[in-house]
Amino acid sequence: MQNRVISRQDLAGFVDDLIKTKSAGDVIGIKAQGNKFNFGPLKSATELRLDYDISLLPPKKYFFPQQETVLKYEVEPAFKVEPVVEERMLCIIGVHPFDIRALQLFDAVYGGNNPDPNYFLKRNNATIIGVDCLNPIPKSFAASMGTNTVEEGFDLMLTDLGGDWFVTVGSNRGDSMMKKYGKGREATNVDLEKRNKVRRDAAKKYKTSLKMKPDEIPALLDANWESPVFKERSATCFSCGSCVMVCPTCVCFDVQDDPALNLKGGERYRRWDACMLPGFAAVASGENFREHKEQRFRHRMYRKGKYLLERYKYLGCVGCGRCGTSCLADIALPADTYNLLKEGK
Amino acid sequence: MVMQLTAKQSIFLPRIAQIVRVDSLSDREKVFEFVFDDGKELGHKPGQFVEVSIFGVGEAPISVTSSPTHKGSFELAVRAAGSLTNHLHTLGKGAKVGIRGPFGNGFPLDTLKGQDLLFVAGGIGLFPLRSLINYVMDTRQDFGEVTTLFGCRSPQERIFLDQLDTWNSSKDMCFLETVDRVPDDSWKGNVGVITTLFPKINIDPKKTYAIVVGPPVMYRFVIAECLKKGLAEDHIIMSLERRMKCGVGKCGHCQINGVYCCQEGPVFTYAQVKSLKEAV
Amino acid sequence: MKPRVAFFDFTGCEGCQLETLNFNLEVVDLINAVDIVEFREISSDHSDNYDIAFIEGSITTDRDIARLQDIRNKAKVLVALGACACTGGVNSLKNFYSMEENLKVVYGESAKYYKTIPTRPAHAVVPVEFFLHGCPPNRNEIIRLIKCVVAGKKFEQCQNPVCVECKLAENVCAFERGEFCLGPVTRGGCNAVCITAGRKCWGCRSLVDEPNINSQKDLLAKYGLTVNDVLKQFRLFNGTLEVAKQ
Numbered sequence: 001m002q003n004r005v006i007s008r009q010d011l012a013g014f015v016d017d018l019i020k021t022k023s024a025g026d027v028i029g030i031k032a033q034g035n036k037f038n039f040g041p042l043k044s045a046t047e048l049r050l051d052y053d054i055s056l057l058p059p060k061k062y063f064f065p066q067q068e069t070v071l072k073y074e075v076e077p078a079f080k081v082e083p084v085v086e087e088r089m090l091c092i093i094g095v096h097p098f099d100i101r102a103l104q105l106f107d108a109v110y111g112g113n114n115p116d117p118n119y120f121l122k123r124n125n126a127t128i129i130g131v132d133c134l135n136p137i138p139k140s141f142a143a144s145m146g147t148n149t150v151e152e153g154f155d156l157m158l159t160d161l162g163g164d165w166f167v168t169v170g171s172n173r174g175d176s177m178m179k180k181y182g183k184g185r186e187a188t189n190v191d192l193e194k195r196n197k198v199r200r201d202a203a204k205k206y207k208t209s210l211k212m213k214p215d216e217i218p219a220l221l222d223a224n225w226e227s228p229v230f231k232e233r234s235a236t237c238f239s240c241g242s243c244v245m246v247c248p249t250c251v252c253f254d255v256q257d258d259p260a261l262n263l264k265g266g267e268r269y270r271r272w273d274a275c276m277l278p279g280f281a282a283v284a285s286g287e288n289f290r291e292h293k294e295q296r297f298r299h300r301m302y303r304k305g306k307y308l309l310e311r312y313k314y315l316g317c318v319g320c321g322r323c324g325t326s327c328l329a330d331i332a333l334p335a336d337t338y339n340l341l342k343e344g345k
Numbered sequence: 346m347v348m349q350l351t352a353k354q355s356i357f358l359p360r361i362a363q364i365v366r367v368d369s370l371s372d373r374e375k376v377f378e379f380v381f382d383d384g385k386e387l388g389h390k391p392g393q394f395v396e397v398s399i400f401g402v403g404e405a406p407i408s409v410t411s412s413p414t415h416k417g418s419f420e421l422a423v424r425a426a427g428s429l430t431n432h433l434h435t436l437g438k439g440a441k442v443g444i445r446g447p448f449g450n451g452f453p454l455d456t457l458k459g460q461d462l463l464f465v466a467g468g469i470g471l472f473p474l475r476s477l478i479n480y481v482m483d484t485r486q487d488f489g490e491v492t493t494l495f496g497c498r499s500p501q502e503r504i505f506l507d508q509l510d511t512w513n514s515s516k517d518m519c520f521l522e523t524v525d526r527v528p529d530d531s532w533k534g535n536v537g538v539i540t541t542l543f544p545k546i547n548i549d550p551k552k553t554y555a556i557v558v559g560p561p562v563m564y565r566f567v568i569a570e571c572l573k574k575g576l577a578e579d580h581i582i583m584s585l586e587r588r589m590k591c592g593v594g595k596c597g598h599c600q601i602n603g604v605y606c607c608q609e610g611p612v613f614t615y616a617q618v619k620s621l622k623e624a625v
Numbered sequence: 626m627k628p629r630v631a632f633f634d635f636t637g638c639e640g641c642q643l644e645t646l647n648f649n650l651e652v653v654d655l656i657n658a659v660d661i662v663e664f665r666e667i668s669s670d671h672s673d674n675y676d677i678a679f680i681e682g683s684i685t686t687d688r689d690i691a692r693l694q695d696i697r698n699k700a701k702v703l704v705a706l707g708a709c710a711c712t713g714g715v716n717s718l719k720n721f722y723s724m725e726e727n728l729k730v731v732y733g734e735s736a737k738y739y740k741t742i743p744t745r746p747a748h749a750v751v752p753v754e755f756f757l758h759g760c761p762p763n764r765n766e767i768i769r770l771i772k773c774v775v776a777g778k779k780f781e782q783c784q785n786p787v788c789v790e791c792k793l794a795e796n797v798c799a800f801e802r803g804e805f806c807l808g809p810v811t812r813g814g815c816n817a818v819c820i821t822a823g824r825k826c827w828g829c830r831s832l833v834d835e836p837n838i839n840s841q842k843d844l845l846a847k848y849g850l851t852v853n854d855v856l857k858q859f860r861l862f863n864g865t866l867e868v869a870k871q
Contacts, residue, residue, distance in 0.1 A: 036797045056796075238786065238841070240789070241786065253597070257402060261655055261772060263401060268357065277784070285427075289623060401778070431779070
């Protein structure tokens with residue numbers, strides 16, 4: 001695998017080629033949406049906004065859609081149940097390193113003992129072309145989480161060197177894509193040093209930081225179950241779910257049936273659901289195991305900083321800053337809570 | 346990372362089963378016997394649960410109440426509590442449902458083998474426990490002394506009456522029963538909460554495992570009694586209720602702190618539960 | 626037996642009935658699933674024999690009260706359809722003025738010929754089984770309710786605030802556009818149509834079960850608004866709720 005350097009023009013040509021030939025499937029890219037950015041189908045390389053700060057929703061939506069039919073059933077005239085699994089080949093261009101890290105957590109959650117075809121039949125065939133984030137949002141603390149750069153989880157990773165693009169090749173698939181396209185030149189050590197300097201400079205732009213090493217979070221949480229911080233910070237929580245709906249590492253869902261009006265058949269679908277919403281932990285008998293918003297708030301902080309790490313070896317927070325940006329009460333950012341707990345000691 | 350999978354391996358795809366018998370247990374509870382269309386066994390362990398589908402209504406987790414020693418069919422005992430269970434109660438013989446599972450860890454049979462057992466069931470906590478009790482009665486030679494305590498709120502809420510009679514008259518088991526309160530004098534047995542039965546029993550704490558299933562409020566008091574009897578924390582076993590939606594450790598609804606009730610549970614030792622802050 | 630369904634309008638614009646008719650192809654399935662025995666906007670038929678009564682509009686005269694009680698006596702299931710029936714809706718704005726004042730403003734010289742009472746939602750007069758919030762209500766939710774009733778399944782209204790569906794719809798937050806939005810405290814189920822269309826939420830679907838009103842007021846400082854500004858917003862659709870009266 002050989003890293004490369006290509007011109008802006010050639011990168012555009014590469015992208016347009018992917019769109020035209022569909023050799024890597026449907027091409028998705030980061031585009032402007034109002035004065036924000038979001039992932040969507042790409043018609044031309046000119047739509048690409050690789051200079052973006054953050055996408056409204058993380059790219060997980062392509063493997064774990066907001067709502068997805070998982071079964072079709074008939075009860076009349078014959079009783080029949082069939083799985084619905086959409087298989088899709090996709091190439092996603094412009095994924096930030098922290099969102100790639102979040103996808104690695106998703107792979108662990110949706111794999112394991114009971115792998116989920118609805119996830120993997122989309123994920124397996126996806127080409128991920130990342131881009132280093134050079135314009136972090138004020139609430140992002142990815143640099144202090146060590147998720148501002150990644151070494152794996154992508155096929156190609158783009159870094160803007162000013163004039164040209166540095167292309168870090170991360171997989172055999174990425175390697176053969178670049179070779180097939182053929183433009184540009186092999187990267188030298190000088191190019192590599194340039195790329196690393198761009199990354200170092202970008203890391204300095206983060207305005208928010210976690211004031212400890214990420215691996216200190218579990219012990220910090222262990223010592224603070226009774227801390228008043230959870231109650232104080234959650235007092236202004238709307239329980240609106242914004243923080244968990246925009247999160248790249250929120251993996252949870254609800255399952256519902258949608259019968260046809262004639263009741264002879266219908267569909268079963270899954271839909272994003274999350275632990276900050278009041279009814280999430282309620283059972284049929286009426287008991288709600290996390291009835292109060294401080295319980296839900298605390299659970300989310302533990303989930304992100306401890307539980308997922310212990311279960312899947314990946315921290316449940318990648319420091320993207322989406323939750324903190326979307327939270328009207330400004331309480332959602334995990335780094336803020338962890339920093340407060342740390343200061344309280 | 347590439348995982349070779351097909352649609353047929355969908356985690357949501359149930360097997361189709363048919364109701365072959367429905368018996369009423371009380372005003373709110375019924376027991377249903379099911380046979381799979383493909384003729385296969387459920388293949389469960391006592392303490393495991395299944396996800397029952399009624400298409401158009403949804404799914405709900407329900408513990409298996411029959412013992413795996415019973416072949417050819419399986420039983421689910423159900424209280425009409427939510428949308429699905431209410432709908433299930435309207436179904437009769439011949440109706441078809443979807444079944445996924447069995448899920449969960451079940452009771453630790455290997456640990457319990459050769460030991461004395463103290464079963465403590467509160468109300469419909471008997472539903473999951475019945476599977477284990479009947480398993481033990483069917484393989485009686487593998488276990489030591491067996492004591493069963495059963496309590497419910499009133500004589501009207503007693504369930505599986507034939508079964509209770511069998512256990513009561515069995516020489517293989519010490520069976521004690523109580524009700525919290527009585528509306529009239531038709532009830533001749535013990536009156537009082539289930540903990541009032543503890544002074545009446547004699548167990549060897551070193552050899553005994555307590556298996557406790559009941560409503561959340563019961564656990565605190567029964568566990569205190571078990572500890573008083575000298576049982577070690579890892580000799581007290583309980584089954585917890587959570588909203589297990591997917592059953593396969595994905596959907597997140599059944600989390601107790603960092604634990605997925607549908608994967609590591611629903612059966613836990615008190616030693617484990619103690620370290621879980623939100624368990625009971 | 627197909628359930629017999631009747632629609633009745635009280636004080637309102639009848640937009641909820643229009644929305645109910647706006648089912649496109651599903652209207653055929655709907656007609657196959659239920660018998661519509663009374664529905665002023667599509668038929669001159671009239672019937673006193675029905676299972677499910679949809680109540681549209683709010684209660685604003687003594688005559689309305691008697692008529693609603695009569696419908697309640699005949700129906701097995703009563704559904705409040707739309708904001709006016711669920712909370713009083715826009716009509717409850719008049720509750721913040723005296724009835725004399727209202728009559729004078731609306732009817733001028735002829736005011737003496739009319740009688741009016743403070744606006745009430747349907748459930749303030751008779752028991753109501755189900756609520757289909759919104760101005761207008763969401764047609765998918767109307768269909769879902771009918772499916773539930775036909776299937777004998779409990780209809781559960783959306784428990785989440787509008788923000789959940791707004792995020793799923795990938796909208797730029799109205800607050801980020803500089804608007805003051807009631808989404809965080811308003812009951813979802815509408816797919817956040819207003820914000821998706823570039824507007825903001827006015828709270829037409831009433832409040833969620835546990836709204837954090839204090840937090841919503843805290844947001845005021847950030848956006849340079851006063852408590853009165855916000856109460857005005859709440860009052861537009863939710864004038865009968867305690868929070869709007871303070």
